[in-house]
Amino acid sequence: MRNRQGAGTGPGAGLTLAAVAVVQFMVSLDLSVVNVGLPEIAAGLGFGAVGLTWVIHAYALTFGGLLLLGGKAADRYGRRRVLLGGLALFGLASLAGGFAQQPGHLVAARAAQGIGAAALAPAALALLTATFPAGKARVRAFGVWSAMNAAGGALGVLAGGLLTEYAGWRWVMFVNVPMAVCALALAWRGVPATPPTARGGRPDVLGAVLATAGTTLLVFGVVRTDRYAWTSPVTLTTLAVAALLLAAFVRVERTTSREPLLRPGLLANRSVAGANAYNLLVGAAMAAAFYFVSLYVQRVLGTGPALTGVMFLPFALGVVVGSVLAVRLGYRVPPRGLLVAGALLTATGFAWFGLISPDGSFATDVLGPSVVASVGFGLCLGPVVSVATAGVAPRETGTASGLLTSSRQIGASLGLAALGTVADHRTGATATRQTLNDGYALGLTLSAALLTAAALIALTALRPTRPPAPGKTPDPTAALTGSAAE
Known part of the structure; x- marks a missing residue:
């Protein structure tokens, strides 16, 4: 059931897709679920202002720094084995974080979560690529993946706000445990124990x-x-x-x-290099924008954590809509076109966000740009994964998947730090509603500029594909497979 016409159509493929979807939702959710609850975490455990940032950075640093190693481990030791091990570590670390009694306990648990995520994320993506190698099933699978990826990130803000206000901050850690158990059960039952794709040679x-x-x-x-x-x-x-x-x-x-951790020739692949450069800029822009919008709603508009989370719902729904559109358009529009359109649409939304006012409201300053930016983001999520992994040799799909996720996470960390510094400089020493608004507006405008640059990379780094022959159902990844080998 892995031929071109029937790829990924069996019951095992459905369980694999379900497991990967839960994994991606959980990993994406954990990137944002603690953000709204940071003040309560600081009060509960006695974090200082500088120490509190490590609740975010401990996860980001281990996740982004170890993703390449996680991808190589998936290729060498088997995707299923690495996925199950990563899920077990992630779930146990989440449980330990929920019971943390000191700042160091929570930071250590977040770092362990990052290590688990660095193992399971590339293994899951490599499984998806191998299970759905071509055709309509591949387009649908990546559509589901991108929707869960985006929904986890956006709904993490909602879940973090609601859990913090009504259940306590510890539940932003505990919430991962049932999801990890569910993904473990699905993977144990539905993912076959296939042999490793990379054999021989000593590890680098x-x-x-x-x-x-x-x-x-x-x-x-x-x-x-x-x-x-x-x-x-x-x-x-x-x-x-x-x-x-x-x-x-x-x-x-x-x-x-x-055996090299990252074969230099992999980055000589035009599609792989272009997709990762694109993903780095998108990650930088999205992480910074989430941060600025969340702070604008709470610090400038004076909204509480639970209602702030609710205000992100239109963004989450818009990403799902964009992901569904990407699936439907993927049969007719080349992936490069979806990447360009998605980046430009998201840039338009962020430029609109750049017009925020200290006297604004959710209806006038948040809702409209959220819808525009989210639909654009959803349009490009699936295609960039397909571009970065199509045409890659089976023994390197885990490495390619880890590289793509790493570029996104590293871009997020670098973008948030760099744009946050610029915004803080604009705000100045006196943090009034007006100066805070000015800093966030500048940061959102710069996020739009990063996405415009991403669109230019897609135009220049990826080759256009020919329209399908009349009466023939196109495989949206076929042209990418050809160009990836060049």
Whole structure:
């Protein structure tokens, strides 16, 4: 049932899709569910202002820094095995975080969540790619994946607000446990224990250490610009060391006698490189925009956490609508066209957000741009995954999946830190409603600029595809498979 016409049509494929959907929803939700509850977490555990940021960064750093290693592990040790192990760790870490009694306990639990997510996210995406290799089933599968990805991120804000206000902040951690158990059951029952796709050769441990350390240090250096200026010796030294580590990683990957963590030729693939550059900018823009809009609604409009979460519902629904449109249009519109249209539509929504006013309201300043930006975001989620993984050799699908998720997460961390610094500079020392509004507006306008740049990358890095022959149902990934080999 893996031929071109009937790929991914059996009952096992349905269980695999269900497991991957739950996994992606859970991972995406965990990126945003704690944001609204941060003030309550600080009060409950006694976090200081600087220490509280590590509730976010501990997850982001381990998740983004270890994704390449997680993708390689999925290829080498088997996708099912890595997926189950990652789910078990993620669920246990969530449970431990909910019972945290000190700031260090929660930060450690968030870091462990990131490690689990770095293992299970690329394994799940590689399973999806292998289970649905072509045809309509692939388009539908990636549509479901993108909808769950977006819904988890958007609904995380809603869930975080409601849980914090009505159940207590600990439930923003506990909520992951039943989802992890459900995904474990689905994966255990429905995902076959296929042999690893990459065999032979010794693992490139040095490359893994260099890549993880360099990526983590790069994110750390930019994140800490809230305390140390960009031109300070601390920031410059941190970024310089990160650059040296990443340069050493590239050299090791080119010269190692072991199996490289990331084969250099993979990034020479035009589709893979273009999709990851696109994804990096989209991740940067989306993370920053979520942050600014959430703070605008709470600090400028004076809305409580639960109602703030409710206000993000139109965004979540819009992303689902955009994902469904991407599936329907995927039979007729080349993926490059969907990527360009999605980025430009989202950029339009963020530029509209840039007009926010301190005397505004949800109806006039939030609802309209939320709908426009969310539909555009939904349009590009599925196609970028399909572009980044189509045509990649089976032994490297886990690596390619990890690279794509890593580019998104690293982009999110870098974008939030960089645009947050710019917005704070605009706000100045006196944080009034007007100055806060001005800072958030600038950050949202810059997010629109990042998405415009992403659209330009899609136009220049990805080749256009020919229209399908009359009377023939197109495979939206067929042209990508051809171009990916070039």
